[in-house]
Amino acid sequence: MKNILIPTDFSDNAWNALLYGISFFKKTHCTFHIVHINAINTNSSGEAAMYVSPDLLEKTILAESREKLKLLTKKIEQITLNPKHNFKTQAIYGFLTDQLKDEVKEKNIELIIMGTKGATGLKSVSIGSNTGNVITKVPCTLMAVPEDATYESIKEIGFPSDLNLAYDVTILDTIKDIIFLKNSALRLLYISSKGEKLSQNQLKNKNLLLDFFKETECFFHLVSGKKIDESVQCFTESRNLDMLIMVAKNLNFLESILFRPTVERISYHTKVPFLVIHE
Template identity: 45%
Template sequence: MNNILLPTDFSDNSWNAITYALNFYENAACNFYLLHVNELSDIVVNDSSYDTSQETIQEVYSKPTKKKLVALLKKISEKIPHNNNHKLYTISDNNFFIESIREQVQEKKIDVIVMGTKGASGLKKYITGSNTGDVITKVKCTTLVVPENAKYNKIEEVAFPTDYSINYNLQTLLPLSKILDANSSNLRILHISNVDEKLNVSQQQNKELLADYFNNSKYSFHNLTNKKVENAIQCFIESRNIGLIAMVAKNLNYFQQILFHNKVENISYHTDIPFLVLHEI
């Protein structure tokens, strides 16, 4: 049984992430937890009686949120075919956002967090300082980031950009392996460098580790030379049928270049292709 956390702010982007998740896990037995957090910082600012009246919090924040969550469940039942493999639960929490996410991950034994993001002007603008950005950088849980234009299609190919600079913890790669198996997907391990140069001994060992780990999956290695990682990934995606980009948060160099660069000209993968962010546990 998979435990999936779906934080929602009731926006179109979060709805898109919810529908993507339900389709993504269509053939898997899952508990889905729809979570809305009334952030304490907002409550303190907006309600001067916060420290003396929990009743006010219930009336002003909790009850309306619970009604919205019930309405969201109804919308799901109307828009998405019923799936006997899926159970949906709602959670309303008055807390700081990241603390709430961490608590739910621990209490519900969450396997994957699925969150939406708006990326029309680049993920940097909408992720840096946002709830989604905080989750993928501060919560050690596999996170599937669903951009605003992403629509679910069977995952034929998964791109895995790497510079082979880190020795991957095999447990970290397990969520990716499960996705490959569930979808019979092809893994495209992509190495991008500034110049055409050979791998050093450590990089070669890390490459061989990946080959050994994914030995039972369909995988291939690819090399591109480009000064800008994001441009190389865009070219690679345009030349293939990539449905998902996977990366390890520990690999900060690649992670930041792929998600947090400033210029986004001709970069469409930010708005179209979901990202799977893997964490070492």
């Protein structure tokens, strides 16, 4: 039984992420833990807001959240009766990443599914500050689902890497499980920003990856481009990829793809779901 955590703020974006997860795992026995976290706000100095008594919390904030979760459960029941799926809900008050860390540990969560909003209008992080915080601070594999993404099939998966680090077998097993589950092809992608050749270490890691995935339909692609994020976007669109997989272990490379100081246009990750795997 797979335990999947889905945070919700009851938005259309969060509902779409939930639908995507249900469809993605339609043939898998799962428990979906749907949580609404009433986040503690901070003031301009970075300090937490004033203390809320447990009684007031139960009678107001959490009570309202539980009612919304009941309505959400009824909505789910109207669209799916999959006997392989079980749904549990919970209302929480606290700091988002801290609460998610606790949930992951307590419920043996294997995957978090979150919705991402379009890049238009965002000023700091192109995938959204909440999703970005969870990716970097919560040690759990995360699937980020764009607001307009609909599940059809996962025929082609992109796996960009700078090939500087060797990956743990548990990470590669996770990728292989998805490939076999979805009968997908894997596209290993290396971006050469200056046209340089692979180093001996990079060649070694490339060959290790190709050897590990030799039982699958796996291909290696070397693409030249000055900007990593734009090159990944172009490759994703040209290959019509259905999903991207990245590894949190290589944080600098991950940030070069997902995070931008400013967002000038809607990027590839507003269209294609991506999976960030933690060790």
